[in-house]
Amino acid sequence: MLRTHARRLSNPKLTAENPAKWSAVRRVWLLRLCHRERSGKGGTNQAEKELTRNHLQWFIVAMKGFPPMNCLNDSFGRNAVQLLGVLFLVSLLTPRHFASGETIRFAGDSDLVGDNGRWTREVAEEWAKKTNNTVEYVSRPADATATLQLYLQYWGSKSADVDVYMVDVIWQGIAAPHAVDLKKYFKEEEIKQFFSHSVANNTVNGRLVSIPWFIDAGLLYYRTDLLEKYGYKAPPKTWEELAEMAKKIQEGERASGNPEFQGFVFQGKPSESLTCNVVEWIYSYGGGTVIDPHKKVTINNPDAIKALETAKSWVGTIAPKNVTTYGEEEARNIWQSGNAAFMRNWPYAYSLSADPKSPISGKFDVTVLPKGGDNGDNAACLGGWQLMVSGYSKVPNASVDLVRYLTSPEIQKKHAIELGLLPTLRALYSDPDLLGKIPWFKNAPDILINTVARPSTVTGGSYNQLSSGLFENVNKVLSGEESANDAVLQIERVAKRIVP
Ligand code: GLC
Numbered sequence: 001m002l003r004t005h006a007r008r009l010s011n012p013k014l015t016a017e018n019p020a021k022w023s024a025v026r027r028v029w030l031l032r033l034c035h036r037e038r039s040g041k042g043g044t045n046q047a048e049k050e051l052t053r054n055h056l057q058w059f060i061v062a063m064k065g066f067p068p069m070n071c072l073n074d075s076f077g078r079n080a081v082q083l084l085g086v087l088f089l090v091s092l093l094t095p096r097h098f099a100s101g102e103t104i105r106f107a108g109d110s111d112l113v114g115d116n117g118r119w120t121r122e123v124a125e126e127w128a129k130k131t132n133n134t135v136e137y138v139s140r141p142a143d144a145t146a147t148l149q150l151y152l153q154y155w156g157s158k159s160a161d162v163d164v165y166m167v168d169v170i171w172q173g174i175a176a177p178h179a180v181d182l183k184k185y186f187k188e189e190e191i192k193q194f195f196s197h198s199v200a201n202n203t204v205n206g207r208l209v210s211i212p213w214f215i216d217a218g219l220l221y222y223r224t225d226l227l228e229k230y231g232y233k234a235p236p237k238t239w240e241e242l243a244e245m246a247k248k249i250q251e252g253e254r255a256s257g258n259p260e261f262q263g264f265v266f267q268g269k270p271s272e273s274l275t276c277n278v279v280e281w282i283y284s285y286g287g288g289t290v291i292d293p294h295k296k297v298t299i300n301n302p303d304a305i306k307a308l309e310t311a312k313s314w315v316g317t318i319a320p321k322n323v324t325t326y327g328e329e330e331a332r333n334i335w336q337s338g339n340a341a342f343m344r345n346w347p348y349a350y351s352l353s354a355d356p357k358s359p360i361s362g363k364f365d366v367t368v369l370p371k372g373g374d375n376g377d378n379a380a381c382l383g384g385w386q387l388m389v390s391g392y393s394k395v396p397n398a399s400v401d402l403v404r405y406l407t408s409p410e411i412q413k414k415h416a417i418e419l420g421l422l423p424t425l426r427a428l429y430s431d432p433d434l435l436g437k438i439p440w441f442k443n444a445p446d447i448l449i450n451t452v453a454r455p456s457t458v459t460g461g462s463y464n465q466l467s468s469g470l471f472e473n474v475n476k477v478l479s480g481e482e483s484a485n486d487a488v489l490q491i492e493r494v495a496k497r498i499v500p
Pocket residue numbers: 143144168169170216272273274276328346382383384385
């Protein structure tokens with residue numbers, strides 16, 4: 001393992017100098033993203049030095065620990081000690097062995113979300129082949145809330161049927177009691193390669209619940225050809241502008257023979273995907289984050305109400321009535337078939353929409369989601385997935401190795417290039433090979449400056465109760481069954497039960 005690791009770190013492609021092109025803007029958002037963490041510039045070289053230095057130190061300490069030996073005076077003894085030393089050093093640099101021939105059950109990305117499932121299954125199988133193990137792949141449901149319900153069944157029965165889980169960024173408090181502490185398996189130097197805010201998010205009561213795998217952020221997708229056709233020079237800056245543009249384009253497209261055409265599609269079904277949209281709407285209108293980082297419940301405020309009323313006004317006007325049943329894929333299907341002017345979705349939809357076989361290939365772009373009015377803020381919900389090893393696994397060593405492989409620089413780089421997903425390793429953000437290739441990234445460098453986290457750290461193991469309260473009530477608002485006013489009161493009640 002160490003040899004592999006050292007080789008990885010010394011891979012010349014990965015020792016990136018700061019590319020001139022990616023200077024100012026990238027630095028600004030990177031600084032924000034890492035919470036003033038040092039940029040990855042030169043990080044791999046440094047890490048490599050650290051690795052070598054640390055191993056030499058262990059070697060020296062180990063040698064010093066040997067009892068004094070008279071035989072050091074004769075050449076046989078000297079050679080023997082040298083040989084022992086060399087063997088010790090070699091053992092440090094040799095891949096760590098776990099039994100091969102083990103079967104790891106991996107609940108990875110969904111076969112029903114774009115290409116993610118197929119891709120993840122393939123790389124997991126690559127690992128299995130390299131290590132002489134077997135991976136049995138379990139595709140998670142497309143929906144995050146349904147995924148959690150399934151996982152809770154495994155965890156509730158302390159099941160050893162799944163060894164490695166792909167877990168959402170917001171479930172760390174929920175997953176913690178069922179996870180192996182990965183600090184026991186990953187060295188400090190390895191953990192330091194990841195964004196510190198992700199590691200902090202995934203650390204619960206000092207235990208590292210999961211290793212960050214990819215970062216997600218909400219994006220506004222828009223049709224460049226249609227904006228031009230209807231006389232718009234730039235994507236909308238506010239939700240009000242978006243509604244106006246969507247209305248005009250929708251009317252025009254319907255009048256010219258496409259009755260199916262929609263102005264705007266998003267995720268309105270009662271599930272975690274709606275929670276993400278709601279957090280964006282409310283924050284963009286200055287209405288806070290439902291519960292603030294000091295555990296103050298803030299949802300009951302006029303800006304939050306205004307945000308929900310605005311979203312309600314889209315349903316049946318610029319968005320289809322049944323947007324209240326849409327998750328990510330339902331929205332993407334409409335968008336990608338060319339039947340929507342705007343879509344809110346995650347980065348995974350970019351590569352799929354840009355595929356040469358996609359009807360909208362070359363006709364769209366992405367940008368930051370609009371502000372709530374001129375005085376509002378841009379907001380992109382912070383999402384992303386992590387890899388955790390089950391505390392009930394009977395094959396934890398091999399499972400950890402699979403996690404290490406999937407989160408390695410090579411695989412994260414491939415993930416970013418092939419699926420357009422954002423890596424969690426700092427150094428990859430200085431990798432010139434990569435920066436040109438994350439397809440949507442050059443068009444939306446300001447997205448990550450505007451990420452807003454859901455209140456999962458403050459609610460910990462109760463986050464899903466809060467989120468259910470939020471999405472169920474807001475779904476009723478969108479369906480016209482509840483007023484925005486009542487919804488915030490209900491959500492406030494749920495939130496106050498969790499953080500009294
Ligand atoms: C994306 C995000 C995840 C979020 C989910 C909601 O997969 O990465 O954080 O919870 O969408 O559907």
